[in-house]
Amino acid sequence: MDIEEKMQVTIEEARKSLANREFPVGTVIFSKDDIVSRAHSSGESTLEFLSHAEIVALLKADKLHLRPEERKKMQLFTTLEPCMMCLGAAMSFFINMSY
Helix, strand or coil, X not given: CCHHHHHHHHHHHHHHHXXXXXXXXXXXXXXXXXEEEEEECCXXXXXXXXXXXXXXXXHHHHCCCCCHHHHCCEEEEECCCCCHHHHHHHHHHCCECCC
C-alpha cells in the first residue's frame, strides 16, 4: 500500500465520525500494509474529550503488547495534525515519526 492508499483508509475512518455529526478526525496505525488499529473522533457523543482519535488508536495498539522495535516500524496516519497531547502519546508509544 502506498501513502495515498493509506491516507484514503484514514479518510474513510474520519467519515465515520462525520456520519455521527462529530468533527471528522480519523486515525489508522499501520505495520507495513497491515492495519494495527484504527479510530475516529467521538468526543462529542461520548462526552470524553480526551479520547482523541489518535489516543484511542494508540491505546488499542498498546494492548497488543508489542516490543519497541516493532512499534518503531509502524506508521500513524491521521486526517488532522496531532495536538500536543496526541504527539506526546505517539512519541511515548515509540511510533515512527519520520516519512
